[in-house]
Each structure stands twice: as C-alpha cells, then as structure tokens.
Amino acid sequence: MHTSTITIDIELDENKVPQQINWLASDSSADMKQAAKSMMVAFWDGADKAALRIDLWTKDMMVDEMADFYYQTMMGMADTYLRATQQKELVDDMKTFAKDFYKKFRETQLKENK
Numbered sequence: 001m002h003t004s005t006i007t008i009d010i011e012l013d014e015n016k017v018p019q020q021i022n023w024l025a026s027d028s029s030a031d032m033k034q035a036a037k038s039m040m041v042a043f044w045d046g047a048d049k050a051a052l053r054i055d056l057w058t059k060d061m062m063v064d065e066m067a068d069f070y071y072q073t074m075m076g077m078a079d080t081y082l083r084a085t086q087q088k089e090l091v092d093d094m095k096t097f098a099k100d101f102y103k104k105f106r107e108t109q110l111k112e113n114k
Contacts, residue, residue, distance in 0.1 A: 008039065010056060018058045037061040038069050067105040074098035 004027045011020040022033040038057035045052055057066065078094040081087065 007033075008041075009033070013059075018056050021056060021058060037065060040073060064105075064109065067102065071098055071102040071105075074101070 004025065006023065006025045009020075009022045010018050011022075013019050021036045021039055023036060023039070024030070024033045028034075038061050039054070041054045043052045044050075061069075075095060075098050078091045078098065081094065082091040
C-alpha cells in the first residue's frame with residue numbers, strides 16, 4: 001500500500017491570525033512548499049455523520065480573491081458531486097447558484113467602486 005502525505009504549515013501572528021499558509025504534497029510534482037492565501041479542508045466523520053472543516057485565510061487575501069476562491073470551490077464541489085452521484089439536475093442547481101453568487105459579488109463591487 002502507498003501512503004501519500006500532505007503537509008500544511010500555518011504561520012500565525014501574535015493574535016493567532018494566519019500570516020502565511022504553505023503546503024506540500026508528497027505525490028506532487030512540486031519539490032518545494034507552495035504558498036497559498038486561503039485554504040479549505042473538510043473531513044467526513046462517518047461515526048458522527050458530521051463534516052469537520054478548517055477554513056483559513058491570510059491577512060493579504062483580498063475580497064475579490066475570496067469571491068473567486070469561493071466560486072471556483074463551489075464549481076469544483078459540483079463537479080465532484082456529479083462524479084460521485086451522477087445527479088446532474090442537482091449539480092446544475094449548484095452551478096447555477098455559484099454563478100449567481102459570483103455575478104452578485106461582481107455587481108456589488110461595481111456599485112462600491114462608483
């Protein structure tokens with residue numbers, strides 16, 4: 001059996017706010033740690049039937065980057081759900097929501113920048 005390892009290092013400031021996020025995967029083609037401004041990690045606890053999540057972002061993560069990150073994550077989750085369940089109608093609904101979310105975000109940005 002093969003074991004793959006993902007290492008995540010979080011550098012915190014004095015208030016325990018993430019300053020820097022770096023990660024490295026043993027099976028990645030990258031040989032050095034990769035920097036990230038934000039991360040979402042979720043695990044399914046089958047015994048408790050509950051999602052366990054870690055969502056972190058650094059101080060320099062901009063609001064527009066966060067919107068892009070959420071949009072891309074929602075679209076990716078929809079694709080994963082389709083591969084796992086073949087529930088195309090539900091996936092279409094998820095993608096429609098993601099697109100509407102992103103569109104509304106862009107509209108609010110335009111209003112705020114006037």
